[in-house]
Amino acid sequence: MLVQECSGALREEKGLLLEAAAEQLSCHAAKVSRIESGRSGIRQLDLKALLDLYGVVDPGERESWLALARESRRQRWWRVLEDQLPQEFLDLVGLEDEVSECRGFQPAIIPGLFQTKAYATAVIQGGVPGSLDESQQAKVRLRMERQKALTREDSVPLKVWMVLGEAALRQQVGGPRVLREQLRHLVEVARLPNVTLQVLPFTAGACQGGPYPFLIYSFPPPAGFEVVLLENFASHAYLESREDTVRLGGAFDHLRAAALSALDSESRISEIAEELTDQ
Template sequence: MVANVNPTVRRRRLGSELRKLREMKGMTAEEVAARLLVSQSKISRLENGRRSISQRDVRDLCGVYGVEDVRVVDSLMQMAKESRQQGWWHAFGDIPYSVYIGLETEAASLRVFEPQVVPGLLQTHGYASAVIAGNLPEATAEQVEKRVNVRMRRQERITDLDATPLRMWAVIDEAALCRKVGDNATMREQLEHLVDLSQLPHVTVQVLPFEVGAHPGLSGQFAVLEFTDTTDATVVYLEGVNSDLYLEKDADVQAYSVMYEHLRAQALSAERTRDFIRAAAERYV
């Protein structure tokens, strides 16, 4: 296995290259699908990185696009091979948001807005357990613990200072500080932990107080992930109940980026936020 290969990112990069080849050929996804006797949705899923790409898929597509450079074909075939490997998260079994984990693992920066709870990367074990158990009332204790363990592993991007840390900005609605998740001790520990993490040089936390009133984030949670490699498009992630949404079009990314800047401008400064959270923690005695 190739070291440090992220299959999610490999699929996205490969899909992007295949889309470029199709566009250079002047073909639509429907035309390619007709040539290969497959559905148009398969071609779309291959290009947007939502479906695993086999080396046979690459070979067939290169044939349709008339790619004759052996080096290009070999490079794409290698990417297809790597895209079918497993990331660290696969060891935990079926994780419904595995695509997001793959993106987060590779991201250089993350901007997240959370209106209801503390962001997952900043949660304590106890708080995470209470959040997940409450959100999945029919889940077994084993299923809850598995998701908690995945969340704790994801946090290494924040806490492992020996590696390249994830640059994180978090705007959190005051509601998340007021909503009692678990018991008082759980909440106090979580808020104190949030203050500690907010003092790391690569983590910025801002609270959006109730007094702001209506704001651009009333529609719900979202995250914006950016990557070091310029070939990887910025992604906006919207979490759903049964399915998640990933937006990559420039217009969508721009809209959410502008929205986030408005939220940051309306939120308390990082220093005032720490004082605000410390005061909130004192209420959980």
């Protein structure tokens, strides 16, 4: 999700059609569609023309947009994996490179941003014994690199507020030893100043939104909007409408209200870790 796509949201906020933007750029609407989908780059000159069309006149806000465009062209470390991974994996890490905040719910598995290498390897193996193939190794590497967003120094660290279902803490992915290491790591991550972690206990019962995982990513100004990521075994889906982000934001608020406090969650995670013994 780059500046091009953010500009598409800005166009929609103004109630303008693709044709209006295309006319401003003296091009076909298909080109504007490619720009907004992220399949085509955008020149600074074209971005300035679009900002004129969308009524963005404040000098500070305009410069923020132009700076975001310059940043979006910066070479990303994960580009070297383009030939080894499905596009949806690259889209996800690119999204986390751009956003400032992530809120979400994961009922049954530790989120990738918090996984140890051993746990991530077990997840990606999917219970199939043997060595990882080249594609699987690339996925593990990508997952480990993604976590640098939590402690990055070249920009503000990604702020994360995550609600985990108790089942995610008890499913013995990789076996007791791997899970125990994972839970201890989870406690360490939860102590980062930009991370809030809560556990939704089994006793909480049914909650709004059901047992379905989701992530809500928030873009910093000037984009200032949100996108919801829905993941399943086979694919990723991104929801950008205001209706969807408000609905899932409400579900997240309900979940965090039903979950244990951050302090009690840390205690629960530590207790479950100590219950695990090698078998």
